[in-house]
Amino acid sequence: MKLSADLIALQDRIGHRFGRPELILRAVTHASMSGPNRDDNQRLEFLGDRVLGLVMAEALLAADRKAAEGQLAPRFNALVRKETCAEVARQIDLGAALKLGRSEMLSGGRRKEALLGDAMEAVIAAIYLDAGFDAAKTVILKLWGKRIHTVEDDSRDAKTSLQEWAQARGQTPPSYTETARTGPDHAPVFTIRAELADGTGAEATAGSKRAAEQAAARALLDRVTDRDG
Template identity: 50%
Template structure:
């Protein structure tokens, strides 16, 4: 099988491009390095991070191992960023944001922003199938590049890369938060208000199935109250009621009340 940029002796000259099986040339890696904001001391790492297993009969020289490492570095970097950016957030809130930021679709979007596709080394079959725009492959390459930067420049360089690629998405997640308490807390923080506080205002129903009434207050703003079959559910409902009153929670929003 003809290979797209199959592994060859590594060439460090920025002006030399690898030729594909169809005669086309892959863009110079220095352009990709400019977009990444990292100049590799060991260019072979970046070449490996861009090599799909279809272009490597040995498989071991593809980006799979770097992807494995990069996935862990990405998770640590994003967790670090969340911990620093949202000092009042609970563990569950940060976990939801982490899952949103490291999912395949987000990694693929970051790789697309880096314009990784044209640099990928692919087998002929993958080229014909349009793999340069395949989200799964782009996501894998994104993580592999992060792993390569980690090896080449250490955690500081890798975190800088993640912050540049994922930082804006960390502040504006691609998917709406389903947790009304989280959404309310972040809105309050963004508006310079104090952290929301919740207090029980009463309970009704039989002892084995009580219904709790909870009020949420943010500074001097008017409270909002709601009921639920547990304190947690009542707090979520109160937060949602507050958001609805402020025009920040519409009918299409999904609250995680489970």
């Protein structure tokens, strides 16, 4: 099977060449594009979630040999949650390679948080089936990178962390404003702006208001902490 140019480029960004190229094609095929001769990525998503979970559990135990289960659990949840998978998907521009039906294309499917997160899990499963657990582990650890070592901060609720940051500096709580809404009523995509009293803000887009608010809060928190240096 010969891969299209966009999937060849995606392989390079992932860092894995598929011996069974049909697996990467299935991993990027959304249910809206499936048919009699084309499988979608839902079953791969199910498997990829489990592979990711095992890799992250091992990585967290290795990174902090003294951490109790109560400390490890929120870190684990932060690393495997859909928002984090979507962040990694954006990092490798997975959205550009997705195979979507017309309705998903028109509703901004390439930017949807849940869709990107699901596809990232499917890609992980595709690597696992193509080359085994060690190959999948290598790719996951490379793509998740420093998140594994900075997860203590990320495991906290981003909106709560941003509010505490503002209050510690005598500022009023940040505001959250919906700046755009696209897509059909059954699958809306929200863009939310988080803003501090001094006008510093950041925007994020996701398939739910809650996810978009969290992502915007995380982006704004990263911006102001980098600025404070």
